[in-house]
Amino acid sequence: MDARPPTCVAIRRAPGGTTRKEATYVTEDRTPAVAENPEAVGGDEEPQQFKGRKNGLYSEVSDELAASMKTGWADTELHGLTPVPQAPYAAERRARLSAAFPGERLVVPAGTLKVRSNDCDYSFRAASEYVHLTGDQTEDAVLVAEPAGDTGHVFHLYLLPRSDRGNGEFWLDGYGELWVGRRHSLTEQEQLLGLPVRDVRKAADELAERAADGVPTRIVRGYDAGLEAALAAVLDADRDAAFKEFLSGLRLVKDEWEIGELRAACDATVKGFTDCVRELGQAVATSERWIEGTFWRRARVEGNDVGYGSICAAGPHATTLHWVRNDGEVRPGELLLLDAGVETSSLYTADVTRTLPINGRFNELQRKIYDAVHDAQEAGIAAVRPGARFRDFHDASQRVLAERLLAWGLLDASVYDVEKVLELGLQRRWTLHGTGHMLGLDVHDCAHSRTEEHVDALLVPGMVLTVEPGLYFQQDDLTVPEEYRGIGVRIEDDILVTADGNENLSAGLPRRAEDVEAWMASLA
Numbered sequence: 001m002d003a004r005p006p007t008c009v010a011i012r013r014a015p016g017g018t019t020r021k022e023a024t025y026v027t028e029d030r031t032p033a034v035a036e037n038p039e040a041v042g043g044d045e046e047p048q049q050f051k052g053r054k055n056g057l058y059s060e061v062s063d064e065l066a067a068s069m070k071t072g073w074a075d076t077e078l079h080g081l082t083p084v085p086q087a088p089y090a091a092e093r094r095a096r097l098s099a100a101f102p103g104e105r106l107v108v109p110a111g112t113l114k115v116r117s118n119d120c121d122y123s124f125r126a127a128s129e130y131v132h133l134t135g136d137q138t139e140d141a142v143l144v145a146e147p148a149g150d151t152g153h154v155f156h157l158y159l160l161p162r163s164d165r166g167n168g169e170f171w172l173d174g175y176g177e178l179w180v181g182r183r184h185s186l187t188e189q190e191q192l193l194g195l196p197v198r199d200v201r202k203a204a205d206e207l208a209e210r211a212a213d214g215v216p217t218r219i220v221r222g223y224d225a226g227l228e229a230a231l232a233a234v235l236d237a238d239r240d241a242a243f244k245e246f247l248s249g250l251r252l253v254k255d256e257w258e259i260g261e262l263r264a265a266c267d268a269t270v271k272g273f274t275d276c277v278r279e280l281g282q283a284v285a286t287s288e289r290w291i292e293g294t295f296w297r298r299a300r301v302e303g304n305d306v307g308y309g310s311i312c313a314a315g316p317h318a319t320t321l322h323w324v325r326n327d328g329e330v331r332p333g334e335l336l337l338l339d340a341g342v343e344t345s346s347l348y349t350a351d352v353t354r355t356l357p358i359n360g361r362f363n364e365l366q367r368k369i370y371d372a373v374h375d376a377q378e379a380g381i382a383a384v385r386p387g388a389r390f391r392d393f394h395d396a397s398q399r400v401l402a403e404r405l406l407a408w409g410l411l412d413a414s415v416y417d418v419e420k421v422l423e424l425g426l427q428r429r430w431t432l433h434g435t436g437h438m439l440g441l442d443v444h445d446c447a448h449s450r451t452e453e454h455v456d457a458l459l460v461p462g463m464v465l466t467v468e469p470g471l472y473f474q475q476d477d478l479t480v481p482e483e484y485r486g487i488g489v490r491i492e493d494d495i496l497v498t499a500d501g502n503e504n505l506s507a508g509l510p511r512r513a514e515d516v517e518a519w520m521a522s523l524a
Helices: 063-070 087-100 128-134 186-193 200-213 225-230 237-249 256-278 280-285 288-302 315-319 364-382 392-407 418-424 513-523
Strands: 007-013 019-026 032-034 105-109 115-117 142-147 153-159 197-199 217-219 311-314 335-340 352-357 464-467 470-473 487-490 493-498 501-504
Touching: 087 128, 087 142, 087 153, 087 186, 087 237, 105 128, 105 200, 128 142, 128 237, 142 200, 153 186, 153 200, 186 197, 197 200, 200 225, 217 237, 256 280, 256 288, 256 335, 256 352, 256 493, 256 513, 280 288, 288 311, 288 335, 311 315, 315 335, 315 470, 315 487, 335 487, 352 364, 352 487, 352 513, 364 392, 364 464, 364 470, 364 487, 364 493, 364 513, 392 418, 392 464
Parallel strands: 105 217, 153 197
Antiparallel strands: 007 019, 019 032, 105 142, 142 153, 311 335, 335 352, 464 493, 470 487, 493 501
16 A cells, blocks of 8 residues: 655544644654644645655655646546436435425435544445435535425535645645545536535534524434534434434335346346356365455446445354354355345445355255245245235245244144244244345345334335345254254345336346256356
8 A cells, every 4th residue: 555645634524523634744653643733724825834844755845846736737627517317316305305304404424434444444435315315425525405494495515625736735635636536526516416515624614603593403323423513502312313214214115216226236246146156166275255255356346345244154154144254164065155245336235145055066955954945035025015014025934934944843843833933933043033124225224214114014116125034053053953053044135026016136046956056057
């Protein structure tokens, strides 16, 4: 990784809502230090701390170099930009938001960068609520809705403008464009997003000043501590929680553009699973990490990233529901549970699981367990249709699994029938988790929505959810025969509720045991 610039000027909103402007530099031992009395950054004047600063990488920033870096740059402003594809859909979502909170000020932050270690940040991923309402993905951004009487709200964005070349920010700031790449100007952003845009470095002060007008204010908490501090005097925790609930529920029914993005995510995920099967030989020679890396490469090529930490669980690791260490051996004769999803460049993610025989063929016991999970998934998918309860697909899948556990003698059929097993939840020792969840911008989408709109609601066309039953026999489970122990099977697909039933968006991957074997053989 390249060293930091000779003088780093961090321009970020600090906790408390004020703008922090501090100059740092790299000392002889290459540790960061804060300059004494750093001057304000901004405008056309060159801050004095840029001049003559010595460090371990550069002898100094001379006046001549500083003057040279100010001039000789082409005008790169872009004109006539086409709005992002989701702009009209985001406008419709904002209209629904406005109608739900008349007369209130609404603040939706994108979030800020988070430190990974020392002076390195994690890759930024904007808050789903912000992305859904704007189509933008930049850090330190804020969407604000100002009440406008009978007309609802006037929306505008606060975004970071382009780096100032006049004061050296673009090359002396570690977040300047020379270091992290060009960003759109505020004028360009207005063309792309269809919203008026202001300088985000003024957001905290301007919002704090406006808060004195007595207008009820809500914010999505947890993404921008500085803004929350600036508005602390007028915020109410219960009111903000209800705001987050509404925004989560706003994503329950996907529009046509979102469905197209989820189709693309599923199609890319099919490619990723195919890559992993083709490279199982390398995984056997190395570890689960090879599978993780193979899928991640496809996710980066096809979209933005993986939508969540890939579960590449070989052998007994498949009985750990969220096995993301991915550091175990991959052994022929065992099963690989691969749970992974590509997140598109628009941040919509797939979520698919296949359980694969590492040597290409299921043995008798593996197939018996796999077929039970497949049949449970078939029953669950069949229960997904308009007017059905959200819980119906879970109940249908669990019933099939309970029947098999009784038939295999793992539950005592002389004591319990299926109804009693389900009433007591005895099957859950081996089924463990719910059978699905909503899917979209978050892998567990709409998780903060109101219960009556989600888990207690009826399905309607446009909802997208997963159906993912599983059976997991732990290595140390003495209640099952020894040969079962260490086997875990899950099958998961992404299901769109349609007007007349459902559509499996991830149907490009085979599910029946014999089809899985034939598919793997074709890729060998």
